[in-house]
Amino acid sequence: MRDDQNDLWQLGRMLAIRLAISALVLWLAYRHALTLLPFAAVVVAVLMAKPLLELLPAMIGRMRAAAYQDADHWIAYGGFEVRIYRDERGGWWFDAADICRLIDRRWPPDAEAAALAPMQRGRPVLSETSVHQLLGGSGHPLARRLDGWFEREMKALRKQPSPPPASSTDAQD
Known part of the structure; x- marks a missing residue:
């Protein structure tokens, strides 16, 4: 046990x-x-x-x-947790619903956004750039503070070592 x-x-x-x-x-x-x-x-x-x-x-x-067992990492702000996934190239992806919850929005905003959203482990995710755009254009009273918090968290995430590159099948041929 x-x-x-x-x-x-x-x-x-x-x-x-x-x-x-x-x-x-x-x-x-x-x-x-x-x-x-x-x-x-x-x-x-x-x-x-x-x-x-x-x-x-x-x-x-x-x-x-x-x-959060399916997430590679998670960060918290004011009682809200954001699931973070890492792809095979070492890029960070953020759970779209968690980010939208921070700024009092719903995910998906429309059917087109839901259809076009990239997926990680079956969940819609946003890239770092998309999160900055969403926070910048949200009009939420805490948007600037959230953006600063997000940037500090990203600096900490970037310091983490990247996963090893995936082996290519072309190199073996």
Whole structure:
């Protein structure tokens, strides 16, 4: 079993134990005196705070990993994630729907754009130039800030090593 799955099981076990203790505390408070119920509620809140605060980020991390497992890389801006794919020549391609979500647009804007969009792993993608054009012409209030963020992220991506060139069948003949 992987470590992250094991961690989730441990969090689930801790949550179940604390739920049982909380139920017992509430039952005892109810049986002995209704005036103890506010005190019992505080005890239950304290018991449940830690596992819930640890479980939510763990679940978000697992969902993000599952959602972005097809992408080579991803970047985030203000709670929005953008999937990034790399082609065999080392070029970066950006998920069109993710970029459009950043500027409050829908993908595809029309049927023609959907038909003409290049695809990576079954998803419509945009090149770096297309992303800059889309951000520049969007009229979104944060477009300039998004464009600056995108350029900084591109500088970081360009520093990553390129994949090895694909072997040509012509060279073998």
